[in-house]
Amino acid sequence: MHWLQPYIDSLQVRFLHITRYHISEYYVMTPVRLKHCVMWYLEDSALHVEADGQTYRGQSGDLFVFPAGMTVYNRTITGPNRVISINFDGNVPLFGTGNWLELFGIPVQSRASVEVKEAFGRMLSHREESGISRRITLQGDLLHLLAGLIREGVAERSEQMKDCGDMRVRRAADYIFTRSSRIPEVQELAQIADVSESHLRKLFRQYTGLSPAHYIHYVKIEQAKRELAENDRRISEIAAGLGFAEPNYFARLFKAKTGCTPTEYRRQFRIWGAEG
Numbered sequence: 001m002h003w004l005q006p007y008i009d010s011l012q013v014r015f016l017h018i019t020r021y022h023i024s025e026y027y028v029m030t031p032v033r034l035k036h037c038v039m040w041y042l043e044d045s046a047l048h049v050e051a052d053g054q055t056y057r058g059q060s061g062d063l064f065v066f067p068a069g070m071t072v073y074n075r076t077i078t079g080p081n082r083v084i085s086i087n088f089d090g091n092v093p094l095f096g097t098g099n100w101l102e103l104f105g106i107p108v109q110s111r112a113s114v115e116v117k118e119a120f121g122r123m124l125s126h127r128e129e130s131g132i133s134r135r136i137t138l139q140g141d142l143l144h145l146l147a148g149l150i151r152e153g154v155a156e157r158s159e160q161m162k163d164c165g166d167m168r169v170r171r172a173a174d175y176i177f178t179r180s181s182r183i184p185e186v187q188e189l190a191q192i193a194d195v196s197e198s199h200l201r202k203l204f205r206q207y208t209g210l211s212p213a214h215y216i217h218y219v220k221i222e223q224a225k226r227e228l229a230e231n232d233r234r235i236s237e238i239a240a241g242l243g244f245a246e247p248n249y250f251a252r253l254f255k256a257k258t259g260c261t262p263t264e265y266r267r268q269f270r271i272w273g274a275e276g
Helices: 005-010 114-127 134-161 167-178 186-193 197-208 212-230 235-241 247-258 262-269
Strands: 012-023 037-044 046-051 054-059 062-066 071-076 081-091 109-111
Touching: 005 212, 012 114, 012 134, 037 054, 037 114, 046 062, 046 081, 054 062, 081 114, 081 134, 114 134, 167 186, 167 197, 167 212, 186 197, 186 212, 197 212, 212 235, 212 247, 212 262, 235 247, 235 262, 247 262
Parallel strands: none
Antiparallel strands: 012 081, 037 062, 037 081, 046 054, 046 071, 062 109
């Protein structure tokens, strides 16, 4: 399992709207702090874009993706221009208030792939539909689009990480995932990563937004959720199988992280037929 999987599982997305804009050659956008996440696909455009002080030159076929909270400004270089804009809410509760787009390796500017162009086209088509399922369809389209961007971004990020020292975090995370029946100590992870405990904590904070201990807890709770929903094993057995010697401690941690007890979670999310 990839070390970013817990963050991808934590991602929450809500589609808001999609609009095609026809922009004159004299257009100048007032700088605005974004309240939502925004994607721009430049169909036929040449734009000067500024995002949190960074300058970009956009051209036809480019994709821009901005997180909520970023201050964005643009003006046309030539005209007229056609830009498709998608607004959506998105956050990764596990990652807190950090830039989750950057976490998944999604750059502010990139060349739109064929998959991205087709996704924008489908969403424009579905926007014109009527009926009660319209918004659900657009939500699904957006999730499909984001899945492609995350897939590309994570692959690119993994290549970049080979040269930036983050392999130490990956080694520690892989160790956690592949030993699901144990709860490793931070000292043990530091040895795997070949760094001191204090430096490992710094690396985890830098690359995951969490301390090693909190990262372990999140992984264990996500594994416990699957166990509770998919089988009929006793909760004490599930806890022991995940490395928790004390079922009561597991139950307290589970409630602290999810807001409900293991029994309540099983009652709410049990997969039909999981009894075997």
